[in-house]
Amino acid sequence: MSASTADNNDNNDNNKDNIPNICANCGKGEEGSVSLKTCTACKLVKYCNRECQIAHRPQHKKACKKRAAELHDESLFRQPPPQYGDCPICFLRMPVLDSGRRYMSCCGKMICSGCIHAPVYDNQGNEVDNKKCPFCRTPPPTTDEEVIERLKKRSCGRDAKAICTLGGYYYKGIGLPQDYEKALEFYHRAAELGHATAYYNIGIFYDTGEGVKMDEKKARHYWELAAMLGDVDARHNLGCFEQNTDNVDRALKHYIIAARSGRVKSLESVKDLYSKGHATKEDYSKALESYQAYLDEIKSNQRDKAAATEDEDCKYY
Numbered sequence: 554m555s556a557s558t559a560d561n562n563d564n565n566d567n568n569k570d571n572i573p574n575i576c577a578n579c580g581k582g583e584e585g586s587v588s589l590k591t592c593t594a595c596k597l598v599k600y601c602n603r604e605c606q607i608a609h610r611p612q613h614k615k616a617c618k619k620r621a622a623e624l625h626d627e628s629l630f631r632q633p634p635p636q637y638g639d640c641p642i643c644f645l646r647m648p649v650l651d652s653g654r655r656y657m658s659c660c661g662k663m664i665c666s667g668c669i670h671a672p673v674y675d676n677q678g679n680e681v682d683n684k685k686c687p688f689c690r691t692p693p694p695t696t697d698e699e700v701i702e703r704l705k706k707r708s709c710g711r712d713a714k715a716i717c718t719l720g721g722y723y724y725k726g727i728g729l730p731q732d733y734e735k736a737l738e739f740y741h742r743a744a745e746l747g748h749a750t751a752y753y754n755i756g757i758f759y760d761t762g763e764g765v766k767m768d769e770k771k772a773r774h775y776w777e778l779a780a781m782l783g784d785v786d787a788r789h790n791l792g793c794f795e796q797n798t799d800n801v802d803r804a805l806k807h808y809i810i811a812a813r814s815g816r817v818k819s820l821e822s823v824k825d826l827y828s829k830g831h832a833t834k835e836d837y838s839k840a841l842e843s844y845q846a847y848l849d850e851i852k853s854n855q856r857d858k859a860a861a862t863e864d865e866d867c868k869y870y
Contacts, residue, residue: 575599577600590602592606637654641662645853648815650870662686664687666867704722720736752787756773789822804822809836848870
């Protein structure tokens, strides 16, 4: 369970304690065999059965929708946990930039570029081969087929990243036949395990209409699920959507959260809004400070040394 989900559950439990312990429709209390159920949408009222809930719906509909929207926004605009967590070797926050980290199909670990390219020494202090996985010391795969076999093996163990990656292989036709339907199937499997990028990818399908009927509402829905789990690309897309529909306040919220999560393009979007008079100096300062806080968390001498090499795969911001 994600941190945000746990927070929501705690808030819901607190809300339940404040709800009158009577049916909003018939007024019965929780006596004998009567077991009251809280409205799952708004958490504002209770009912003794579905019939009472349906009967009370015309009176409750407006307040229910309003509170449900408020609860949704409370979850949506909460700063999510880092999308990739910490590197299991150096324990520093993982960079958002793809070239700053790598998924290891051998052990299922995500490792930062600094640890991947750091020199390795034996017990005598002699530098040894560092091409092996820094975590499990398994030699790297040499073919796409070997990578796919490793991913399939890990997917059997409910490794969400492996499942999502296989979906990408089907989507691009790398080592596997290009199959959008199969890709979407794998993305849904990974999403069910709480994988943020899988939700984002599903949103892309509905946004572009590849393999499915184009549906802006569904795309936004899946991007919201991805954003709440920390996906910065989904968060930025939501900001763009709100900006394009003239909801600048909501767009700014998304951009600032994305900047704190490491999306430099979101910082640039806030700057652009500020330059056009659609955002305040305080808005831009907050976004800039948020992005700087992210940089402070991911920087290290080891990562800087790796990024200073000619290997483009070492760049991390």
